[in-house]
Amino acid sequence: MKAPQAPRGTQDILPHEQPYWDLVRSIAAGVAADYGFQRIDTPMFEETGVFERGVGEGTDIVEKEMYTFEDKGGASITLRAEGTAPVVRAYLEHGMFKLPQPVKLYYVCPIFRYERPQAGRFRQHHQFGVEALGEIDPALDAEVIELLWTLYARLDLKELSLQINSIGDEKCRPRYLDELRSYYRAHLHEVCDDDRVRFEKNPLRLLDCKVPSCQGIADRAPHSAEFLCDECREHFAGLRHGLELRGLDYHVNFRLVRGLDYYTKTVFEIWPAHGGSQSTIGGGGRYDGLAEQLGGRRTPGIGFGTGIERIILNYKQAHPEGLAPPAPDVFVIALGSAERDAAAQIATELRRAGVATASTYGDRGMGAQFKAAGNSGARFALILGPDELASGQASLKDLRSAATDGKQLAVPLSHVVAEVKAQLAS
Numbered sequence: 001m002k003a004p005q006a007p008r009g010t011q012d013i014l015p016h017e018q019p020y021w022d023l024v025r026s027i028a029a030g031v032a033a034d035y036g037f038q039r040i041d042t043p044m045f046e047e048t049g050v051f052e053r054g055v056g057e058g059t060d061i062v063e064k065e066m067y068t069f070e071d072k073g074g075a076s077i078t079l080r081a082e083g084t085a086p087v088v089r090a091y092l093e094h095g096m097f098k099l100p101q102p103v104k105l106y107y108v109c110p111i112f113r114y115e116r117p118q119a120g121r122f123r124q125h126h127q128f129g130v131e132a133l134g135e136i137d138p139a140l141d142a143e144v145i146e147l148l149w150t151l152y153a154r155l156d157l158k159e160l161s162l163q164i165n166s167i168g169d170e171k172c173r174p175r176y177l178d179e180l181r182s183y184y185r186a187h188l189h190e191v192c193d194d195d196r197v198r199f200e201k202n203p204l205r206l207l208d209c210k211v212p213s214c215q216g217i218a219d220r221a222p223h224s225a226e227f228l229c230d231e232c233r234e235h236f237a238g239l240r241h242g243l244e245l246r247g248l249d250y251h252v253n254f255r256l257v258r259g260l261d262y263y264t265k266t267v268f269e270i271w272p273a274h275g276g277s278q279s280t281i282g283g284g285g286r287y288d289g290l291a292e293q294l295g296g297r298r299t300p301g302i303g304f305g306t307g308i309e310r311i312i313l314n315y316k317q318a319h320p321e322g323l324a325p326p327a328p329d330v331f332v333i334a335l336g337s338a339e340r341d342a343a344a345q346i347a348t349e350l351r352r353a354g355v356a357t358a359s360t361y362g363d364r365g366m367g368a369q370f371k372a373a374g375n376s377g378a379r380f381a382l383i384l385g386p387d388e389l390a391s392g393q394a395s396l397k398d399l400r401s402a403a404t405d406g407k408q409l410a411v412p413l414s415h416v417v418a419e420v421k422a423q424l425a426s
């Protein structure tokens with residue numbers, strides 16, 4: 001019988017990877033707090049309609065990528081396929097429109113999509129995202145983009161580029177889509193098969209095609225920004241002004257459309273130096289019609305999602321030295337079996353006082369214990385031998401400092417916790 005493995009497209013996050021996750025999550029929570037966003041957690045699964053109505057029936061997510069199943073009561077359930085629709089569902093359900101607007105929320109959660117596994121793409125991946133609901137001012141769009149940029153800056157990610165576009169709203173987009181269709185109609189014999197499907201179902205996505213032979217045609221397509229109504233045009237100008245005020249360089253990319261139906265006006269992505277749109281670290285946009293699509297009152301909103309796996313990939317490239325896993329402060333070594341009980345009691349005392357303490361188990365020789373102490377990365381070894389115990393002392397040895405190599409400090413057992421803490425602080 002073959003031992004089971006993690007399902008295709010999923011991964012275990014092992015202890016040596018956890019320092020990266022801790023770092024990203026803590027910096028993300030800090031940035032969110034600095035911009036006045038509060039945490040929300042929604043369930044891992046929703047009624048399927050939340051995504052069908054929210055994300056849109058013609059999208060890749062809804063058509064091909066959702067983990068949808070019938071539960072034992074016959075309800076259609078879908079594992080969280082994206083972050084925004086569940087947050088808007090919660091906003092409506094809990095009457096958050098009665099609170100002062102905008103309501104600013106952030107989340108860190110797994111997202112499930114049945115995608116073809118490849119580098120940096122998983123069937124379960126994790127996202128940090130924010131949603132700001134109840135405000136139309138483009139200054140908020142600029143602030144949300146600034147928040148994402150600040151996150152990457154605090155992680156010292158380098159050579160990123162901000163791409164923005166406006167794809168209009170329900171007033172002006174139909175006219176643009178007509179224009180886009182009539183342009184593509186003349187080129188349908190030249191484009192890829194997927195594009196012929198997009199032409200029928202989701203023409204905006206034509207601009208998003210990655211097939212090399214389609215690039216020239218997409219590059220010459222009409223720009224949505226030239227078909228904006230007055231309201232959308234002013235909003236887009238306000239966004240650009242807001243970004244300039246904040247010192248954020250941007251590139252207006254008329255081919256940027258994003259894969260979800262709910263976007264209106266602002267869309268944006270942040271790309272790493274290499275790989276462009278295929279390696280987007282984070283992106284989002286405005287979704288002023290989403291709440292209504294979900295059956296609620298009309299509520300403007302703007303947000304983004306950024307994949308934590310992608311951030312870590314970029315972080316590792318920018319910081320090849322890596323992050324060390326957490327190490328104990330102290331490794332307690334009992335020279336003989338007679339000292340083992342005393343060593344266990346001291347370890348307990350140290351841990352109760354908040355000092356991370358490790359030791360070996362079983363009957364190991366002194367050499368093996370010192371080796372284990374070295375491997376653990378502990379800063380100090382606390383050594384208990386018969387002579388020390390007889391004189392009511394232990395020896396504290398600095399394992400990291402080469403200068404004090406071999407030097408040991410005698411520590412009275414009656415003050416061992418205070419002494420160790422003082423040495424750790426020094």
Ligand SMILES: [Zn+2]
Nearest residue numbers: 192195209214
């Ligand atoms: Zn194509």
Ligand SMILES: [Zn+2]
Nearest residue numbers: 169172229232
């Ligand atoms: Zn418009």
